[in-house]
Amino acid sequence: MNNSKIPKLSFHSDPSGISRDFPKTKRQKIQKREMDMVLTPNNNKLNILHASESGIRRRYTDDISATHKKKLTFGGDPKVIERVKNNERKVRKDIDSLLNAISEIEKESVRIHDRELPAITLELDAKVKACRELQNEIDGLSTEMDLKDNQCDLQRRNVELSSKNIVSMHAVKVQEFENDLEEELSNAKREWTYKLMEVENLKPDEKLTDEMRQLKTEFEDVNRKLFILQNENEWECKEYENKLNKEFKMFKKIKNDARIELDREKERLTKILKELQDSHDELKKNIKKCGDEFDGFEKKIEEAEMNFHCMELAIVPLRKDLAFTSQALTQVQEEKKQVEGEANNWRKKYANELEKVQQELYTRQNLATSIEEIKGYTRCFAYANEREMPDEFHVDYVDQCICENSGEKRVQAFDRVILEEIHKDHKRLYNECIPFLGKYISKLINCSIIVVSQQPTAPMKMTLLKQLVEQYGENYKMTLKILGFDGSIRHNDVGLDNLAEIRDLSQDEECMSILTLDTKLRKGEESHSMNIYIGSMSTLQLNKGLDDAPSVLSHVLIKTKQCFVFKINAGENIEKALAIAGKLKRTIRLPQLD
Known part of the structure; x- marks a missing residue:
């Protein structure tokens, strides 16, 4: 009975007041012999219960005084105690068989009132919903991959432009510095050329000669200072150029590391994209498989509807059997209460007798010890x-x-x-x-x-x-x-x-x-x-x-x-x-x- 798949039936009418009609298709009928096989174990258990109950009543109606006298005669004989325990075990076994029969009837009634079709529909809806969610997730991941590619290209271009800007900026500064120096040198040379021409054209006097000597000396000093400044300028240019080269190498190394990291990230994202594409293909196959399963479920639904109609026809005699079984269950429960009351009385009586037996055994042991000591x-x-x-x-x-x-x-x-x-x-x-x-x-x-x-x-x-x-x-x-x-x-x-x-x-x-x-x-x-x-x-x-x-x-x-x-x-x-x-x-x- 535990393997029965009889669903629960609902005979409520529609809101319009019209009772629900089920499709009149040809259904497979359940043979009466199968229902008899289902109900026969319970009937056998009830017959066994009635037989054991009559046996219990016959045992309980024995002469209590004779049993009490027999227990006192044997003084705690293990056979007498074992006989009482066997009687108690039989009563418990009968009660357990009755409870098992009741639980099986209740399980069968619950199985009859269940339905499998809503469970199948819910399962299909859950699978379709899961497929849609997976498709949305795949689209979102593809969009994120495109955004990541665009960001990588933009970063690469920004790095190239920034490096070119830095090189051109330093080149412009060097060129400006060279232009300024050349302009100053040309101005100084022009002024001295004018002065030299004037000196050559004019007859110099002593003051002018002294001044020329002084100017020549100053000119030599200026040339010396200029030479020193040129050397210092060249040395500073070389130092600055070395510094710029080091900074450029460091910058190039940093950007190269960033480029390598970006390449690795690109490879990782490419692998992820490939995996996502593979999973996308697999999901497509699963969607197709789910579609096939959906078709199979539709066929099963049609078969379930046919079985449902057959079950509707078979539930009428089952309801009659259920009513009869409920009446028998009520009667058995009343008898069970009576048996439990009698069992409790016998249990109390057994506990009292066992206490007396144990006290008697202890007294006998003490007496036997005293007798052995006297001997x-x-x-x-x-x-x-x-x-x-x-x-x-x-x-x-x-x-x-x-x-x-x-x-x-x-x-x-x-x-x-x-x-x-x-x-x-x-x-x-x-x-x-x-x-x-x-x-x-x-x-x-x-x-x-x-x-x-x-x-x-x-x-x-x-x-x-x-x-x-x-x-x-x-x-x-x-x-x-x-x-x-x-x-x-x-x-x-x-x-x-x-x-x-x-x-x-x-x-x-x-x-x-x-x-x-x-x-x-x-x-x-x-x-x-x-x-x-x-x-x-x-x-x-x-x-x-x-x-x-x-x-x-x-x-x-x-x-x-x-x-x-x-x-x-x-x-x-x-x-x-x-x-x-x-x-x-x-x-x-x-x-x-x-």
Whole structure:
């Protein structure tokens, strides 16, 4: 139903009051068999819902008192709890199937009321508009390119004219200066020529001769000064010419650099123009392609109109089905509310019963710990993973034992059989050990937990230390010491605020962690302390420690209340572990400590 493309229909009349007539063209009819295939899943889901509802009602009408008595009889049996959870899952599954059926009906009704033709028209208009905008942009870029070319030509001409003007201006100034000098020289020469002629024509007297001599001397001085001035003038002309040449070279270099830059800009603009021309050609091709697509869309519109008419004919029975489905939906929603109310009542009742079961389990664990303490035997827990155990071994949860089917068919009983968690956080192990630990912590009696395994046990020891620090860290002053099996102190006064350091220390399998709890939190208080020994060893080390001379293990067995946790899975020597557990249960008794 999610793939349906039935559009929304509108039967509003035109403003003139005339109802809208659709083109009477031949349409393809939708077979009734296809509509049955669309509606059959919902009908099947409704039938399943009615069947599951009747089953729920039959289950809910059972004798409540008998169920309550059965739960109390088994005392938190996992099978009873699993049966209740299965009932809840079935109710949730029925509700989810009903909600899915409702959502599919709603989606189909929305799909029926949608239309594809306006979307296609809008898409075509958007493409035509985009093509026009691209054409306008191309025209604008072409105009800008023409303006840039004109500006480049104008700049080049201006540079050439300015350089010619500067050269001609300097040439005019030099020529004017030369003309002035020549005019002065010619005037002076003419005057002296006149005077010389007058002197030659007239008979000179002594005064005139003296004056002539004086004038000759002055003339020589003037010629000397003139020669000096000419030399200075030539030198200044050369200097000025060199300066002008340098300025002209600098100006020429600047203009040449500008010309090179303009040439580069021209090349860049030429490339841009070429790219724009290429894009223009490509846009022309795209416009042509869009025109072809537009023709294709027109054909699709015609086909859509034909399908639209067919859908108009097919929507009449769908409206009837929709009305019938809406009535069924209303009825199902009312039934859903009733089922939800009953489910809430059962959920509250389940929560109350679960709280009672947990309280009863905690009370039983405390009683079992007290009974085990009175008997005086060492406590042995089995931390088992039944999925990874060999086929010849299985766990009996009722009698709290592990049975061996092959050979002698031996049965070894444990004080607790704890299931190993899938997520491996070992919190369930701590929850089973806390009644044993809490009893002796409250009395400040030394106790120990020793994990017996062939595999690394650092995560288990880390979990026990971390949970003890979190639970008792506020009421006791805690210190941690790491002691080797040979009696040497590996680490002393380890900081408990750094869990990373504790994690690194717990990786050492050949040591014993000693957690000391002291009641003295403030100055002036009386100090009372106790030790919790947490260690791990293999079955071979445990057997050797039980038989050999006094060691750290023998000290722990004599001075503490012990609890041995045996890991039972495919990676362990299960037969040897069961034998040592039986030996511990038979031979070792707890010390009678004050």
